[in-house]
Amino acid sequence: MxxxxxxxxxxxYGLLVDDGQLAVGAIVALAITWLVASSGxxxxxxxxxxxxxxxxxxxxxxxLYRAGRNARRRVS
Amino acid sequence: xxxxxxxxxxxxxxxxxxxxxxxxxTIVLAVGITRGWRAxxxxxxxxxxxxxVIVVTLGVALVTVVPEKLLLGVVxxxxxxxxxxxxxxxxxxxxxxxxxxxxxxxxxxxxxQLRSQGLKKTEWDWIGTIVAYKAVLLEGTEVAFIxxxxxxxxxxAMNAAIVGAIVAGIIVTAxxxxxxxPLTAVPENWMKFGVGAMLSSFGVFWFGEGIGAxxxxxxxxxxxxxxxxxxxxxxxxxxxxxxxxxGARVEARNV
Numbered sequence: 625m626x627x628x629x630x631x632x633x634x635x636x637y638g639l640l641v642d643d644g645q646l647a648v649g650a651i652v653a654l655a656i657t658w659l660v661a662s663s664g665x666x667x668x669x670x671x672x673x674x675x676x677x678x679x680x681x682x683x684x685x686x687x688l689y690r691a692g693r694n695a696r697r698r699v700s
Numbered sequence: 701x702x703x704x705x706x707x708x709x710x711x712x713x714x715x716x717x718x719x720x721x722x723x724x725x726t727i728v729l730a731v732g733i734t735r736g737w738r739a740x741x742x743x744x745x746x747x748x749x750x751x752x753v754i755v756v757t758l759g760v761a762l763v764t765v766v767p768e769k770l771l772l773g774v775v776x777x778x779x780x781x782x783x784x785x786x787x788x789x790x791x792x793x794x795x796x797x798x799x800x801x802x803x804x805x806x807x808x809x810x811x812x813q814l815r816s817q818g819l820k821k822t823e824w825d826w827i828g829t830i831v832a833y834k835a836v837l838l839e840g841t842e843v844a845f846i847x848x849x850x851x852x853x854x855x856x857a858m859n860a861a862i863v864g865a866i867v868a869g870i871i872v873t874a875x876x877x878x879x880x881x882p883l884t885a886v887p888e889n890w891m892k893f894g895v896g897a898m899l900s901s902f903g904v905f906w907f908g909e910g911i912g913a914x915x916x917x918x919x920x921x922x923x924x925x926x927x928x929x930x931x932x933x934x935x936x937x938x939x940x941x942x943x944x945x946x947g948a949r950v951e952a953r954n955v
Contacts (some may be wrong), residue, residue, distance in 0.1 A: 641781065641785065642788060643785075646785070646788060648783055651781075654777055654907060657908075666866065669913060670914040671914075672908060672912075673904065673905070673907075673913035673914075676904050676908055677925055680904060681783070684932060685935070685936050686790065686935075688791055692797065692939065692943040695797045695944060696943050696945070
C-alpha cells in the first residue's frame, strides 16, 4: 500500500517537477503576482498577468543559463 | 459546438497527447512484436480504462465542484509547472545538453529486455500485460493531466480536450500498427518545445484570469503570450549553444 502511494506521489511529482529550482521559482513568481494583484489598485490587478509573464520568462532564461554554465563546467 | 470550433478547441490537447502516445506506442509495439499481441493489448485496454476513470472522476469533480476563479488559479499553476518542465527539457535537448529522445534506441532496448525474459506458451503472458499496462498508464497519466488541464474551463472545453486526446491516440496507434515500427520520424523535440510553450502560455493566461487580471482581447492574448515564450526559449537555446565549446555534447540529467 505504502509503495503504491509512494509510486503515485513520485509519478505526480515527476510530472510537474524536473528541476526543483525552476519549479520553486515558478511558485514564487505566481505568489508575487498574486500578492501584487490582491494588494494593488484595479489598474495593477488588471495588468498583473503581464507581470507574471515577465517574471516567468526571466526565470526560464536564467534557469537555462545556469544549466548551460553547469554543462560547460562539466565539459571543460 | 460546430466541427470547426471543436477542431480548434481540441488541437492543443491533440498535439500534446500525440507526443505521449508516440512514447507509449513504442513500448506496446516492442511487447507485441516480441511476445505476441494479446497480452499487451489487454494491458493497454486496462490502462485506458484506468485513465478514463481518472479523467472522468477528477475532470467532472473539478469542473462541477471547484469555484471557477479558484479552478483557474489551480489549473494555471499546474499547467505552468508542467509546461515549463517540457519547455526547459526541449531547449536543453536542442542545445545538446540533454540527449534527444530516441524512440529507435528505446524500442531496441525494450525488445532485447523482453526477449531475455523468455515466454512460456502455456501460460498467460503477465510480463507482456504488465509492461504494456505500466507504459500506457505512465504516459497516459500525462495525457489525462493534459485533458483535465485543458478541459478545466468548462464542459465544452473538457469535451474538446477529450476528443483531441482520443483522436491523437487513434491516429498514432493506427500509424504505428500500419508501420509496425516505432514512430521515429515524429519530430518529438519540436513538438515538446511547442507544447511546452503552449502549456506555459495557457498556465500564465488562466492563472492571470484566476487572480482577476484582464487580458486585452481575452483569449486573443494567448498567441501573444505564446510568441513571447517561443521567442525567449529560442533565444535561450541560441545562448546555450554559444556557452558550450564547439562540438561539445553533454549527457547530463541534472544540470
